[in-house]
Amino acid sequence: MSSTEITRETSAVMDEPREQPATDDVVLRLEDLVVEFPAGAGQIVHAVSGINLEVRRGETLGLVGESGCGKSTTGRAIMQLPRPTSGSVHFDGRDLASLSAEEVRKLRPKLQMIFQDPISSLNPRRRIPDIVGDPLVVWGRGSEKAKVVPEVLRAVGLDPDQVADRRPHQFSGGQCQRVSIARALVLEPEVLICDEPVSALDVSVQAQILNLLEDMKARYGLTLVFIAHDLGVVRNISDRVAVMYLGRICELGPTEALFDAPVHPYSRLLVSSIPSMEGAQRGEVGTGEMPSPVSPPSGCRFRTRCPLATERCASEVPEMREVAPDRFTACHHPILDTPVEASLPVAGAAPAGAGDPSTNGSAPAPADS
Amino acid sequence: MRPTTPTAEKAPTTTDTTTGRHARREGFEDGALLTVDDVHVRFHTRNGVVHAVEGVSMALSEGEVLAVVGESGSGKTVFTRRVMGLISGSRDTDVEGTVTFDGIRLSELDAKGLSKVWGKEIALVLQDPMTSLNPVKRIGTQITETLRLHQNLTKQDANARAVELLRSVGLSEPERRVRQYPHELSGGMRQRVTIAIALSCSPRLLLADEPTTALDVTVQAQILDLLGDLQSRLGMAMLLVTHDLRVVRSRSDRIAVMYAGRIVETAATKDLFDAPRMPYTEALMNAVPPITGPNHVRLAVIPGRPPDLLAPPKGCRFSPRCPYAQDRCLTEEPPLRDAAELPGGATGDHSFRCWYPVGTAENVEARRVNVERGETAAGTPVTGEMVPA
Numbered sequence: 207m208s209s210t211e212i213t214r215e216t217s218a219v220m221d222e223p224r225e226q227p228a229t230d231d232v233v234l235r236l237e238d239l240v241v242e243f244p245a246g247a248g249q250i251v252h253a254v255s256g257i258n259l260e261v262r263r264g265e266t267l268g269l270v271g272e273s274g275c276g277k278s279t280t281g282r283a284i285m286q287l288p289r290p291t292s293g294s295v296h297f298d299g300r301d302l303a304s305l306s307a308e309e310v311r312k313l314r315p316k317l318q319m320i321f322q323d324p325i326s327s328l329n330p331r332r333r334i335p336d337i338v339g340d341p342l343v344v345w346g347r348g349s350e351k352a353k354v355v356p357e358v359l360r361a362v363g364l365d366p367d368q369v370a371d372r373r374p375h376q377f378s379g380g381q382c383q384r385v386s387i388a389r390a391l392v393l394e395p396e397v398l399i400c401d402e403p404v405s406a407l408d409v410s411v412q413a414q415i416l417n418l419l420e421d422m423k424a425r426y427g428l429t430l431v432f433i434a435h436d437l438g439v440v441r442n443i444s445d446r447v448a449v450m451y452l453g454r455i456c457e458l459g460p461t462e463a464l465f466d467a468p469v470h471p472y473s474r475l476l477v478s479s480i481p482s483m484e485g486a487q488r489g490e491v492g493t494g495e496m497p498s499p500v501s502p503p504s505g506c507r508f509r510t511r512c513p514l515a516t517e518r519c520a521s522e523v524p525e526m527r528e529v530a531p532d533r534f535t536a537c538h539h540p541i542l543d544t545p546v547e548a549s550l551p552v553a554g555a556a557p558a559g560a561g562d563p564s565t566n567g568s569a570p571a572p573a574d575s
Numbered sequence: 576m577r578p579t580t581p582t583a584e585k586a587p588t589t590t591d592t593t594t595g596r597h598a599r600r601e602g603f604e605d606g607a608l609l610t611v612d613d614v615h616v617r618f619h620t621r622n623g624v625v626h627a628v629e630g631v632s633m634a635l636s637e638g639e640v641l642a643v644v645g646e647s648g649s650g651k652t653v654f655t656r657r658v659m660g661l662i663s664g665s666r667d668t669d670v671e672g673t674v675t676f677d678g679i680r681l682s683e684l685d686a687k688g689l690s691k692v693w694g695k696e697i698a699l700v701l702q703d704p705m706t707s708l709n710p711v712k713r714i715g716t717q718i719t720e721t722l723r724l725h726q727n728l729t730k731q732d733a734n735a736r737a738v739e740l741l742r743s744v745g746l747s748e749p750e751r752r753v754r755q756y757p758h759e760l761s762g763g764m765r766q767r768v769t770i771a772i773a774l775s776c777s778p779r780l781l782l783a784d785e786p787t788t789a790l791d792v793t794v795q796a797q798i799l800d801l802l803g804d805l806q807s808r809l810g811m812a813m814l815l816v817t818h819d820l821r822v823v824r825s826r827s828d829r830i831a832v833m834y835a836g837r838i839v840e841t842a843a844t845k846d847l848f849d850a851p852r853m854p855y856t857e858a859l860m861n862a863v864p865p866i867t868g869p870n871h872v873r874l875a876v877i878p879g880r881p882p883d884l885l886a887p888p889k890g891c892r893f894s895p896r897c898p899y900a901q902d903r904c905l906t907e908e909p910p911l912r913d914a915a916e917l918p919g920g921a922t923g924d925h926s927f928r929c930w931y932p933v934g935t936a937e938n939v940e941a942r943r944v945n946v947e948r949g950e951t952a953a954g955t956p957v958t959g960e961m962v963p964a
Contacts, residue, residue: 272791409818409820
């Protein structure tokens with residue numbers, strides 16, 4: 207990870223075929239972001255393989271996908287934790303990847319993150335007000351602590367007097383997550399990256415934290431990047447959703463539209479699999495599992511599970527394109543205007559000898575997009 | 576006070592005639608395969624006594640799927656383990672009540688007696704497929720172990736059966752899989768293996784404790800469908816333990832909701848979803864983010880958190896978090912009441928623990944009183960919009 211730092215940020219910055227001009231309502235722009243990890247024996251884990259994504263100021267962007275799809279790695283790459291292997295992260299118009307460590311550090315107050323396990327992300331030996339006030343001290347604003355910390359604690363629903371002498375182990379998971387949120391907010395960031403913030407919590411507590419995040423977003427004017435595997439949660443909190451599969455984004459669009467009529471076969475599978483409160487699954491349930499990111503399939507990475515896969519999908523990596531206003535997908539055979547409850551059109555179904563025989567592994571395509 | 580008398584319309588013994596496997600034992604006629612009566616489990620810890628399961632009773636007939644739903648700390652896992660016989664009385668553990676499986680008192684068997692039932696008659700699938708498999712034994716060995724113990728198969732026959740089992744749970748290339756070790760498989764594949772092991776001796780009862788919680792949503796759907804399919808094909812009864820109400824909606828005949836060690840509501844699945852009576856069940860349903868309709872919906876919140884079992888609240892266990900709580904709820908614990916007593920209620924067996932059940936005039940009145948004074952009798956703030964009408 208550290209070995210690949212600061213090396214190749216220059217190459218793929220400007221020649222991206224992204225149509226939309228960089229408008230100033232874009233607060234965060236990922237361009238051709240690649241993150242790879244060594245997996246031993248000369249193998250490489252292609253965790254994130256060429257992601258282009260814009261986060262608009264004031265929106266909540268949901269990042270969903272199954273475990274191993276690279277959603278958390280993407281979140282951390284935005285924070286430069288660790289730095290991406292290549293590609294760039296533009297924040298407020300500056301490319302974080304080209305900045306020195308010190309310059310990145312200076313931007314961190316504007317870019318904060320909360321994590322899945324609220325208890326282990328807090329120092330067990332310190333008292334709550336110190337945990338929350340520490341960022342102020344680090345940034346030389348220690349004198350404001352007495353005023354700001356109680357304010358933030360109150361904002362996240364904790365009583366400053368009650369928690370004054372307490373340490374993290376004296377709190378439940380939900381309360382610790384409130385503390386984490388308070389710590390992230392104390393410097394008034396612009397962007398808050400939430401990595402599975404509610405998946406360790408009970409259903410009854412989860413709703414409290416989700417409502418709190420919505421409140422905090424309104425109160426502090428935040429932009430949220432919300433990473434989660436629980437689709438119901440993402441659907442409720444996000445304005446737009448990006449669906450990831452095996453290191454790539456396969457679909458990006460406004461939440462309701464995407465969940466009601468997903469365009470990419472994988473998003474469709476994902477949405478169909480949600481058990482619904484109203485009864486059975488919404489659509490057809492697929493088969494198979496995600497291949498290993500060490501040797502991802504060539505072409506479209508979903509083709510080994512895709513009911514619509516053709517030969518083209520094996521040879522040609524689908525580019526991200528706009529298939530409807532504000533709806534993007536990377537698929538050769540997008541499913542247009544079909545609600546998720548309807549069954550798939552069979553027309554493009556895999557002709558004999560398509561990509562099937564060469565499933566995962568036989569043609570380990572290097573992940574260069 | 577037995578909340579779950581088995582539903583009659585279910586025809587649980589259909590497979591008996593076809594397979595001959597499920598021949599009933601003599602002298603056991605009331606149709607219940609598993610009867611749990613007034614089970615208590617208490618743990619003595621350094622900090623005091625944890626009453627993890629408190630007077631739970633239920634009955635499960637052959638071929639029936641009963642879902643036990645609850646949050647962490649509700650006692651659902653301890654209960655499952657007690658049913659299985661994995662928790663028994665010891666110096667720091669008190670157990671009470673009886674567990675009867677097909678006329679056998681499981682709760683009185685020792686380890687030796689239980690081992691004749693485990694795997695053969697009752698099987699268990701756990702949440703984490705990595706830790707429930709032995710990491711240093713091949714998949715095949717782990718399956719044939721049970722087969723050879725209970726069914727006296729030769730090595731070859733057992734191996735062939737193992738391959739067959741893996742195929743039946745939807746694993747690709749079963750011949751290769753039997754030679755592999757658990758770490759070579761993904762989480763979903765491992766869970767298929769544990770299911771194959773559980774089913775290897777065609778048990779009549781499957782206990783599945785959060786079988787899909789560790790899995791991704793697309794795999795979760797596959798595993799649940801697989802379990803449902805096998806369950807109906809083999810005519811197994813299943814106790815499906817989960818924290819996720821959504822998971823069980825289409826996959827259970829009955830649901831028992833647990834809270835703080837007690838069953839607080841039990842009903843046929845449809846009745847429970849159509850007309851929950853216990854405010855906790857209602858709140859649990861509302862707290863789940865909807866997957867249709869507009870986004871940015873304000874979620875109904877259950878204030879506070881699940882109670883500390885070292886010092887459970889007096890009266891109704893849910894009263895500190897309940898929007899309807901009145902004085903009576905704080906002092907007097909409601910018994911399991913039959914929904915048939917309620918005006919306009921009552922279909923099948925439906926019982927709940929509440930003095931002011933949802934959908935009654937008492938409930939509306941309790942809510943009005945609480946909204947008026949701005950808080951419940953337990954002092955929890957109540958706003959007008961906390962629970963949808």
